[in-house]
Amino acid sequence: MVRVERVHKRYRNGPPVLAGVDLALTPGAPAVLAGGNGSGKSTLLRIVAGCALPTVGRVTGRPPVVGYLPDRFPAQLRLPADAYLRHLARIRGTPPDPGLLERFGFTGPRREPMARLSKGNAQKVGLAQALGAGVGLVVLDEPWAGLDVAAADTLADLLDEVAAEATVLVTDHTGRAARLPGARHLRLRDGRVEDAPAPAAAEPTVAIVLRCPEPEQVRHRLGVPGLVDGGRLHLRAAPTESDPLLFAALRLGCSVESVGPA
Amino acid sequence: MLGRVGGAGVTAVAVARYLLADAVRSQRVVLPVVLQVAVLAVLFGGDPGRLPAPWGASVLTLYPVAAWLALTIAHTEDPVQRDVTVAAAGGVGPVAAGTLLVALAGDLGLAVLSVLWPVVVTPYPASPSIILTGLLAHLAAGATGTAVGLLCARPWIRRVGRSLLVGAVVVIATAVQPWLPPVGSTVQALADGAGPGAVVLPAALALLLAVLVTWASSVRARRD
Numbered sequence: 001m002v003r004v005e006r007v008h009k010r011y012r013n014g015p016p017v018l019a020g021v022d023l024a025l026t027p028g029a030p031a032v033l034a035g036g037n038g039s040g041k042s043t044l045l046r047i048v049a050g051c052a053l054p055t056v057g058r059v060t061g062r063p064p065v066v067g068y069l070p071d072r073f074p075a076q077l078r079l080p081a082d083a084y085l086r087h088l089a090r091i092r093g094t095p096p097d098p099g100l101l102e103r104f105g106f107t108g109p110r111r112e113p114m115a116r117l118s119k120g121n122a123q124k125v126g127l128a129q130a131l132g133a134g135v136g137l138v139v140l141d142e143p144w145a146g147l148d149v150a151a152a153d154t155l156a157d158l159l160d161e162v163a164a165e166a167t168v169l170v171t172d173h174t175g176r177a178a179r180l181p182g183a184r185h186l187r188l189r190d191g192r193v194e195d196a197p198a199p200a201a202a203e204p205t206v207a208i209v210l211r212c213p214e215p216e217q218v219r220h221r222l223g224v225p226g227l228v229d230g231g232r233l234h235l236r237a238a239p240t241e242s243d244p245l246l247f248a249a250l251r252l253g254c255s256v257e258s259v260g261p262a
Numbered sequence: 263m264l265g266r267v268g269g270a271g272v273t274a275v276a277v278a279r280y281l282l283a284d285a286v287r288s289q290r291v292v293l294p295v296v297l298q299v300a301v302l303a304v305l306f307g308g309d310p311g312r313l314p315a316p317w318g319a320s321v322l323t324l325y326p327v328a329a330w331l332a333l334t335i336a337h338t339e340d341p342v343q344r345d346v347t348v349a350a351a352g353g354v355g356p357v358a359a360g361t362l363l364v365a366l367a368g369d370l371g372l373a374v375l376s377v378l379w380p381v382v383v384t385p386y387p388a389s390p391s392i393i394l395t396g397l398l399a400h401l402a403a404g405a406t407g408t409a410v411g412l413l414c415a416r417p418w419i420r421r422v423g424r425s426l427l428v429g430a431v432v433v434i435a436t437a438v439q440p441w442l443p444p445v446g447s448t449v450q451a452l453a454d455g456a457g458p459g460a461v462v463l464p465a466a467l468a469l470l471l472a473v474l475v476t477w478a479s480s481v482r483a484r485r486d
Binding site: 046049050052053075077078083113126139 | 273279284287339345346352356484
């Protein structure tokens with residue numbers, strides 16, 4: 001069990017970022033840490049992963065093999081992705097897991113410098129190094145950022161698999177972590193961590209763009225919130241309400257410019 | 263399997279291989295190496311005179327070159343990328359040690375090149391004792407340069423430009439003091455035509471300095 005005991009962190013000349021965090025993390029299900037911007041989530045994750053020491057307090061029971069994904073995986077190296085993953089596996093003392101990149105649907109060049117990768121592909125390399133074989137503690141800072149839908153689903157599946165044996169701690173702003181089965185939800189507020197209720201998964205919505213002769217009036221007649229921009233009316237609706245809304249808008253003389261996922 | 267193969271030494275070597283692989287691909291390490299080779303070409307192109315005295319110039323060159331190399335290798339990774347490596351290595355220690363290993367390997371390579379060059383291309387006699395003197399003298403300068411370079415890099419100084427500036431000032435200020443070990447006294451010993459006994463201590467001291475700086479850097483880096 002990874003135990004975070006009375007951890008305080010203060011950077012030079014700054015206010016305290018963490019003010020007495022107590023946390024016990026166990027394998028079995030991923031732990032999801034929420035908190036506002038600048039609340040200290042990334043600082044806590046760096047301390048749990050072993051990249052930084054707390055000013056006061058300690059972390060005990062950290063397993064020998066740790067996988068860490070920072071908030072934005074930089075990938076500015078001249079090494080190609082394949083070579084980077086081989087080196088990182090050797091540094092961890094675990095066998096490389098070349099199939100992971102394929103599972104994430106990595107489409108970038110494997111033998112060219114990582115600095116040339118797109119943001120999404122770089123993120124997949126970062127995830128592949130963090131989730132490789134033999135890992136005992138996985139710490140992922142905003143792992144869904146920049147991932148396409150298929151890779152985001154793969155990550156959810158992988159976290160479920162990995163969490164069976166390893167301790168998993170993630171942060172997330174995309175809402176994906178809310179749908180992780182059995183996840184434990186935590187919130188960081190005022191430098192302390194508390195258990196939090198699972199956030200409600202966001203309903204999928206449809207974004208509609210209409211071109212109307214009098215958009216302000218149409219918006220009023222339709223009775224829905226929306227944004228007027230030039231001659232266009234931007235609306236959002238639940239999938240079940242989108243058809244009646246479009247029908248009504250067409251009858252009011254609008255033409256549909258686009259309909260798509262929000 | 264939640265295991266880890268090998269201890270801290272194995273991890274440090276793995277980190278060294280990783281940093282070396284990336285450094286070799288970047289052009290940043292080429293310049294200091296070219297500088298050393300250029301000085302050797304000029305120095306030993308004409309008639310440099312009897313060994314070991316001419317090595318004074320190549321030793322004095324290797325000092326800033328080694329500092330430049332160490333600084334470059336310490337800055338190979340972006341600080342965030344460094345976090346990923348530290349987490350994978352299980353701590354800052356093996357990463358700092360791996361950085362030191364790569365820098366010292368570079369010093370050794372350039373030292374061997376600097377010693378063998380005049381032995382091959384000049385007609386002057388080079389006994390094993392003279393060769394050993396030259397090698398130890400170059401290692402003293404190389405390891406001192408590595409210590410200075412690591413002390414002017416992250417986590418002590420975060421910006422590469424400022425690192426280079428501070429490193430240059432330290433190297434220039436210390437290289438021209440003939441009494442100051444390890445580099446100044448080594449150059450003086452070569453000028454006096456001394457044997458290996460005169461440069462063993464400076465070489466050992468330089469190596470100790472580099473190890474101490476590495477240890478201090480790993481302690482400092484964990485605070486960030």
